[in-house]
Amino acid sequence: MTASVPQVSDLAPVTALPAPERLHLIAVGGSIMHNLALALARRGAQVTGSDDEIFEPARARLAAAGLLPPREGWDAARVTPDLTAVIVGMHARADNPELLRAQELGLKIYSFPEYIYEASRDKQRIVIGGSHGKTSITALILHVLRFYNQPFDYAVGAQLAGFDLMVQLTEEAPIIIIEGDEYLSSPVDRRPKFHLYQHHIGVISGISWDHINVFPTEENYREQFRIFADMTPKAGVLIYDHDDEQVQLVTVPNNPDVKYIGYGPHEHIIRDGRTFLVTKKDEEVPIQVFGPHNLRNISAAREVCKQLGIKGKDFYRAVETFPGAARRLELLQAGATSVVYKDFAHAPSKLKATSAALKAQFPQRRLVACLELHTFSSLNPAFLPQYAHCFDAPDVAVVYFNPQVLTHKRLPPLAAAQVAEAFQRPDLRVFTDSRELAAYLEGERWADTNLLLMSSGTFDGLDLVALARQVVG
Known part of the structure; x- marks a missing residue:
């Protein structure tokens, strides 16, 4: 018996694969x-x-x-x-x-945040906003989720250890974790990026006036966070630092359909230069990061992870292995009597908190702290007074800036005395030549002394790793 040959009409229709974008x-x-x-x-x-x-x-x-x-x-x-x-x-x-x-x-023309939203329309969107801490909080959440092999997409503003890209977009992941920058979206879209992601879970880690070139007043800057808070949808969650006075002004629980969760620094102890989290069961969890900002970041990440179904004991197990976000209070070198850290710090509040944190972590050691003024805001004479008394914690305080950067940003010249007056610290050392700065640091006494380097730049190409090795000796 001859097998019948299927007719074209009997075959399943062939579905063309969608053309790639x-x-x-x-x-x-x-x-x-x-x-x-x-x-x-x-x-x-x-x-x-x-x-x-x-x-x-x-x-x-x-x-x-x-x-x-x-x-x-x-x-x-x-x-x-x-x-x-x-x-x-x-x-x-x-x-x-x-x-x-x-x-x-x-x-169709997208800005970066518009495209990220378009690619994540069908996902649960968790957006981490704030003047400081957002990269670290995002990194903490990603670390915990990956520790338990949870599928997720992400968009973060820094290269994180263990992640080869700063962006991941897949079809399968049900959630996306986004670092919500408050800066403008594109040259033709003057809205802050974090307004465009349309979060389901939002975080405001802290508000400290920045980007003076875009937001000329503190009130105007703060208003962008109020808009973000008010965008939290029905059945959405807003997680916020309940100790930050500026945050309190924009996160008033005025929507009965939104869940508001405030947080503070995680309970902890410091012992022999090491920080331990103290859980509700009085268990001590050793961690690799320290300082009040990181302790608040951990609290924020814990609240987000709780919303994503991560239990407390599982969160602590994962966070114990968290090395910190790159360039965020990052250990460059450690020796018997000194350590060298660098931090992506330039805002006055971050400068104050980071230098105080390192001093508290090693109270018996001197602290030499060096800040590079690099951003438009930090170099602007109208903004400089915001730094008053923010650099009081270090035993030796140093500020560096490159006059050519002022020219590039079309800002007026700065005098060393003008900078010292703004910081309200008469003994502040000010350098405008990176070679002279390096020579000064190399000549310092480093026994029982720590070095903290803070900048969103590079100190004009200084080899900070080599400098750190020389300091530790």
Whole structure:
């Protein structure tokens, strides 16, 4: 008997696979933008990009993935009608020729936060906001979730230990953890990034006036957090530092459909230069980080993890292995009688808390603390008085700034006496040459003395690891 041959009408219909997204990233060389490009390519999208300058490590990472633009600069011809969308980074200008071409073609144009929201519409979104602590809180949550092999996506503003990218976007993960920056979304969208993520669970870790070039008054800056708090949806959760006076002004529990959770520093003890968390069962949990900000960060992360179903004992088991977020009170070198830490600190409140924390952790040792003024706000004469008495904890206080950065940011010159007066510390040492700063630090007495280096920059390329080794000896 001859087998019958199936007819075309008998066969199941063939479903065409959806075409991959074709995405063009303007200003792809930025820290978060090049990570987004890598994450999109990993997800299967066809990705192109452009930028007028691309530095390391973005250049090498993009090249390794086959995503490095063939040449630097802008070219409107790169923007074609067949693109799914264009994603524009904050580094681009409103008159960027590629952006203008995308607008002319009527293409969908996203800022970074708009695209992250679009990619996570069907996920539970946890957004960590605050003037300080948001990277560390985000890193803590990611560490705990990964410790228990929980699936999640994320977008964080720093390279974290153990994570090869700063962005991960998958189809499968039911949740996404987002570091909610309050800075502007794009050159054509002046809304703060964290307003666009539409959180289900929101965190406000603290409010300390920053970004004076965008938010000219403290009230205007604080208002952005009030808007974020008020965006918490029905059945949503808002977790906030209940000791921060500025936070208290914007997190008034005025919505009966929202769950408000306040937190403070985790109960702890310090013994022999080591911090231990004290649980409700009076158990001691040794941790690798320290200081009041980190203790508050741990409390915030614990409350978020509780909302995600992580039990207290499981949280503590994971947090015991947390090494800290890169560049956030990061140990560079340790010796018998001295340690060297660096911290991504520039805001007055963070400066005060970090220097006081290191002094409290090692009360028998001298503390030499060195701050680089690097951001627009920190170098602005109108903002400098915010630093009054924020640098009182160190035994020796040092401030460095590069006059060329002032010129680049179109700010008026600063005199050393003007800086010392702003800090309200007459013995403040001020340097404007990084070589002289290095020579001074190398010549200090380091027995029973710790060094704290604080900056959102690089001290103009100083080899901080080599310096730390010389200090510890």
